[in-house]
Amino acid sequence: MAFANDLLCWGQAECTDIDHKRNKIKCKAAGVVRGDTADFEVEYDQLVITVGAKPATFGIPGVAEHGFFLKEVQDARAIRNRIVDCLETASIPGQSPETKKRLLHFVIVGGGPTGVEFSAELHDFLRSDVAKKSFPDMDKECVRISLYEAMPQVLNMFEKQLVQYTEDKFKREGINVHTNTAVIEVGDTCLKTKRKEANEIEEVPYGMLVWVAGIRVQDVAEQFKKALGQQGRSIEINEYCRVKDTQNVWAIGDCTFGALPPTAQVASQQGKYLGRLFNNFAGSSPQALDMHSHCLSQEPFQFKNRGAFAYIGGSQAILQTGSSENPVVLGGHEAYFAYKAAYFSKLLGLRNRLMVGTDWFKTQVFGRDPSRV
Numbered sequence: 122m123a124f125a126n127d128l129l130c131w132g133q134a135e136c137t138d139i140d141h142k143r144n145k146i147k148c149k150a151a152g153v154v155r156g157d158t159a160d161f162e163v164e165y166d167q168l169v170i171t172v173g174a175k176p177a178t179f180g181i182p183g184v185a186e187h188g189f190f191l192k193e194v195q196d197a198r199a200i201r202n203r204i205v206d207c208l209e210t211a212s213i214p215g216q217s218p219e220t221k222k223r224l225l226h227f228v229i230v231g232g233g234p235t236g237v238e239f240s241a242e243l244h245d246f247l248r249s250d251v252a253k254k255s256f257p258d259m260d261k262e263c264v265r266i267s268l269y270e271a272m273p274q275v276l277n278m279f280e281k282q283l284v285q286y287t288e289d290k291f292k293r294e295g296i297n298v299h300t301n302t303a304v305i306e307v308g309d310t311c312l313k314t315k316r317k318e319a320n321e322i323e324e325v326p327y328g329m330l331v332w333v334a335g336i337r338v339q340d341v342a343e344q345f346k347k348a349l350g351q352q353g354r355s356i357e358i359n360e361y362c363r364v365k366d367t368q369n370v371w372a373i374g375d376c377t378f379g380a381l382p383p384t385a386q387v388a389s390q391q392g393k394y395l396g397r398l399f400n401n402f403a404g405s406s407p408q409a410l411d412m413h414s415h416c417l418s419q420e421p422f423q424f425k426n427r428g429a430f431a432y433i434g435g436s437q438a439i440l441q442t443g444s445s446e447n448p449v450v451l452g453g454h455e456a457y458f459a460y461k462a463a464y465f466s467k468l469l470g471l472r473n474r475l476m477v478g479t480d481w482f483k484t485q486v487f488g489r490d491p492s493r494v
C-alpha cells in the first residue's frame with residue numbers, strides 16, 4: 122500500500138503469493154480476457170491482508186462436489202437456480218411421490234446465524250411466493266426444510282431464551298431442526314447423518330443441500346501462515362492488527378477469525394482502526410518513528426460489540442445487545458424493524474440505499490421473483 126494521496130490502482134487481479142521477506146506480492150489477472158501478460162509483482166512498504174475466508178468442508182466426502190455454498194454472489198445465484206430447478210422438476214407430470222419428496226427436501230447444514238437466516242428466508246419464499254403464486258398446485262406436504270447442527274443447539278452465540286424462541290418458531294413453521302446431528306457424507310441425491318452418541322447412520326434423500334457449517338482461510342493466507350510457521354486456523358495478529366512475527370504486514374477481517382467472530386462488524390471496526398493508525402503515522406514527522414515504535418504510542422485495537430441480529434422468518438428477528446453479563450434481548454417484529462433499520466443505516470452511499478430500499482419494497486408488494494438467473 123502507499124500512503125497519503127499516492128493511491129495506486131491495478132486491474133482486477135488475484136494475489137497468489139506473499140513474499141514478506143522481499144516485501145512483494147505476486148498477482149495474477151483475474152479476468153478471462155488475456156493481454157500480453159497476466160502475472161505481475163507489486164512491491165509494498167506496508168501490506169494489509171484482507172482476503173476474507175472461504176467455506177470449510179472439513180474433508181467430509183461429497184460436500185465440495187454436491188453442496189451449495191453461501192459466500193459469493195455467484196453462490197447465491199446458483200442456489201436460486203437450484204431451488205427453481207427442484208421446483209420445476211418436481212412439477213413434471215409422472216414424477217413418483219418419492220422423487221417429488223426428495224426434490225422438494227431442502228437441507229441446510231450449519232446452525233449459525235447464516236444457516237438459520239437462510240432457512241427462514243427459504244421458508245418465507247416457499248410458503249409465500251412459491252406456494253401461493255408460482256406453483257399453487259404444489260403438494261405442500263412434500264416441501265420440507267431441514268437444518269442440521271452438530272452442536273446441542275443452533276445460534277450458539279445467542280442467549281438461551283432467543284435460541285428457544287427461534288427453535289419454537291421453526292417447529293411451528295415446520296422447519297425441522299436436527300441438533301446434535303452431524304452430516305458425515307453427501308452423495309448427489311442422498312446424504313448420511315449421524316446423531317451424537319448414537320451408532321445408527323441415517324440416509325436422507327434431498328434435492329438441494331446448502332453448506333454453511335464453517336469457514337477457513339483462503340489459500341494465499343494459508344501459504345503465508347505456513348511460511349511464518351503459524352499453526353492456528355487463521356492468520357495470527359497482535360493487538361495492533363499486525364501479523365505476528367512480521368514488521369510491516371497487517372491483517373484484518375475474516376482472514377484473522379478466531380479470537381473475534383468473523384463478522385462485518387469486526388472487519389469494519391478493524392479497518393477503521395488501521396486507517397487511523399496509518400494516518401497518524403503518515404502525519405508524524407519523517408525522522409520520528411518506525412512503524413513498530415509508532416504502534417507502541419497508539420491505543421491497541423478494541424472490538425466494541427454493537428449487538429447481533431438474526432432473521433428468523435415471517436418478518437421476525439432476534440436481537441441481542443448489551444454486555445455478556447447484562448444482555449438485552451428482543452425477539453419478534455420489533456426486532457425485525459430494528460434489524461432492517463440497522464442494516465439500512467450500514468449501506469454505503471445513496472445509490473445502494475435506493476437500490477436495496479426499492480428491492481425490499483418490491484419484495485413486500487410483489488413477492489420474490491422465482492425466475493432463474
Ligand SMILES: Cc1cc2nc3c(=O)[nH]c(=O)nc-3n(C[C@H](O)[C@H](O)[C@H](O)COP(=O)(O)OP(=O)(O)OC[C@H]3O[C@@H](n4cnc5c(N)ncnc54)[C@H](O)[C@@H]3O)c2cc1C
Nearest residue numbers: 135136171172173191192339341374375383384385386388
Ligand atoms: C451469507 C452471509 C451473511 C452474513 N451476514 C452477516 C451479518 O449479518 N452481519 C455481519 O456482521 N457479518 C455477516 N457476515 C460476515 C461478513 O460478510 C464478513 O465477516 C465480512 O464480509 C468480512 O469482511 P472481509 O473484508 O474480511 O472479507 P470479505 O468481505 O470476504 O472480502 C474479502 C475480499 O477479498 C477478495 N479476495 C479473496 N482472495 C483474494 C486474493 N487471493 N487476491 C485478491 N483478492 C482476494 C474476495 O474476492 C473478497 O472481495 C455474513 C457472511 C455471509 C457469507
